[in-house]
Amino acid sequence: MNPEQLWTGVLMAVTPFLLFGLGGCYNIDTTSPLIFTDHHADSRFGQALTLHQHGSETMLVVGAPKGQCNYTDIVRGGVAYKCSFTNHNASLAGNCTELQLDNRGNDYSGLTGRQIYNKSDQWLGASMSSGGPNGSLVICRPRYRYYFYKSYGAQQQQRDLLGGCFVLTQENFDTPNILLPCITGGDRRCQFGFSVDAKKDHIVYGAVGLGRQEGQFWRSDSNGEERQKRPTKKVGGTKDYTYMGYAVTSGDFKGDSDPEYAISVPRHKQAFGKVVLYDSDLNEYNALENGDMGSYFGHTLVTSDLNNDGYDDLMVGAPFFTDSFSTNGSLWELGKVFIYYNDRNL
Numbered sequence: 654m655n656p657e658q659l660w661t662g663v664l665m666a667v668t669p670f671l672l673f674g675l676g677g678c679y680n681i682d683t684t685s686p687l688i689f690t691d692h693h694a695d696s697r698f699g700q701a702l703t704l705h706q707h708g709s710e711t712m713l714v715v716g717a718p719k720g721q722c723n724y725t726d727i728v729r730g731g732v733a734y735k736c737s738f739t740n741h742n743a744s745l746a747g748n749c750t751e752l753q754l755d756n757r758g759n760d761y762s763g764l765t766g767r768q769i770y771n772k773s774d775q776w777l778g779a780s781m782s783s784g785g786p787n788g789s790l791v792i793c794r795p796r797y798r799y800y801f802y803k804s805y806g807a808q809q810q811q812r813d814l815l816g817g818c819f820v821l822t823q824e825n826f827d828t829p830n831i832l833l834p835c836i837t838g839g840d841r842r843c844q845f846g847f848s849v850d851a852k853k854d855h856i857v858y859g860a861v862g863l864g865r866q867e868g869q870f871w872r873s874d875s876n877g878e879e880r881q882k883r884p885t886k887k888v889g890g891t892k893d894y895t896y897m898g899y900a901v902t903s904g905d906f907k908g909d910s911d912p913e914y915a916i917s918v919p920r921h922k923q924a925f926g927k928v929v930l931y932d933s934d935l936n937e938y939n940a941l942e943n944g945d946m947g948s949y950f951g952h953t954l955v956t957s958d959l960n961n962d963g964y965d966d967l968m969v970g971a972p973f974f975t976d977s978f979s980t981n982g983s984l985w986e987l988g989k990v991f992i993y994y995n996d997r998n999l
């Protein structure tokens with residue numbers, strides 16, 4: 654489980670006790686939390702959250718994908734904040750500072766000073782993941798746009814949602830690696846970094862936008878280098894709008910100490926959805942198909958060794974799963990979460 658998901662789990666677990674005031678039993682001080690917030694309205698501060706350890710510094714990294722950074726020509730491009738909580742005294746205000754990721758405003762280096770990349774509305778901080786203590790911190794901007802001017806005479810332009818991510822490593826924390834893989838290779842509408850999961854030795858990225866939103870996923874080493882990608886496969890009819898890479902995770906499912914990858918395709922086959930398992934050579938070896946129509950099976954994925962048997966288990970969320978109420982049998986979108994335990998005998 655990555656720290657972002659762990660934190661979400663912790664927050665969800667403590668919420669009932671906050672509501673019912675039973676905190677005393679659990680040693681959680683429910684009356685005076687340490688609070689972090691943004692200075693700009695409507696920034697969606699807290700949409701993504703991860704814990705990261707960089708050397709001796711432990712930080713809470715908070716994404717505010719509609720936040721305003723200090724470059725005024727970038728309108729609500731999103732901000733990733735680094736928040737410190739070394740001082741646990743809750744009567745103080747939490748301190749967050751903007752992570753300076755690319756140190757540049759918008760890019761006007763096109764012909765006659767035209768803007769060729771647009772960082773406004775790029776959703777920086779919409780997805781992020783930490784590779785663990787002293788590992789890589791990955792922060793993505795899935796709506797980073799590239800303008801392709803079809804005709805230099807007119808103002809005709811094609812806007813491509815490239816997406817992209819920043820990889821902050823132990824060595825290069827202040828000058829992150831800028832990943833923009835979809836600028837080459839034919840399809841610029843890739844929305845790279847729509848989802849991301851960093852582990853100690855590798856990073857996996859979802860890119861839902863390839864082609865007609867059929868999507869793909871990428872894997873890299875922990876620096877964001879040595880990238881490889883896999884597109885979705887056409888299975889029975891169309892693969893358009895299947896959104897492969899909506900969620901991604903990795904774990905040692907096979908128990909061979911190499912990583913395997915779980916990649917969701919939530920709109921696969923009339924939106925029944927599936928989660929495809931890839932081995933460490935990125936070959937598909939299995940798939941989970943337990944969704945119903947429109948359930949968004951694979952909206953969320955979490956890997957963790959839940960039963961402590963040394964093998965990673967996989968959790969899959971399907972927030973729009975339709976089922977009948979146990980009381981009266983009427984059908985409703987109740988949502989479902991599936992746990993697939995690792996059966997080491999399979």
Ligand SMILES: *[C@@H]1O[C@H](CO)[C@@H](O)[C@H](O)[C@H]1NC(C)=O
Nearest residue numbers: 706707708709710785786787
């Ligand atoms: C992380 O790096 C710091 C300083 O370089 C070191 O003291 C610490 O032990 C490292 N932590 C881990 C888990 O490797």
Ligand SMILES: *[C@@H]1O[C@H](CO)[C@@H](O)[C@H](O)[C@H]1NC(C)=O
Nearest residue numbers: 722723724725751753756758
């Ligand atoms: C934004 O803030 C950072 C950190 O305070 C600073 O280094 C940088 O120069 C600022 N950029 C602009 C355009 O003001």
Ligand SMILES: *[C@@H]1O[C@H](CO)[C@@H](O)[C@H](O)[C@H]1NC(C)=O
Nearest residue numbers: 737738739740745746747748
């Ligand atoms: C915030 O920063 C100030 C100034 O450095 C410091 O005094 C204060 O303790 C910090 N607050 C927290 C919660 O760490």
Ligand SMILES: *[C@@H]1O[C@H](CO)[C@@H](O)[C@H](O)[C@H]1NC(C)=O
Nearest residue numbers: 685740741742743744745746
């Ligand atoms: C917490 O900070 C407040 C305000 O600065 C101070 O009055 C109080 O003594 C601090 N509490 C502790 C335990 O340090």
Ligand SMILES: *[C@@H]1O[C@H](CO)[C@@H](O)[C@H](O)[C@H]1NC(C)=O
Nearest residue numbers: 728767768771772773774800
């Ligand atoms: C960049 O994006 C912003 C927000 O979407 C938009 O207002 C602005 O016109 C865009 N710039 C160009 C050159 O299209």
Ligand SMILES: *[C@@H]1O[C@H](CO)[C@@H](O)[C@H](O)[C@H]1NC(C)=O
Nearest residue numbers: 978979980981982983984985
């Ligand atoms: C069944 O129960 C749910 C939850 O109480 C309620 O919203 C729904 O209207 C009920 N359906 C019927 C047919 O009574």
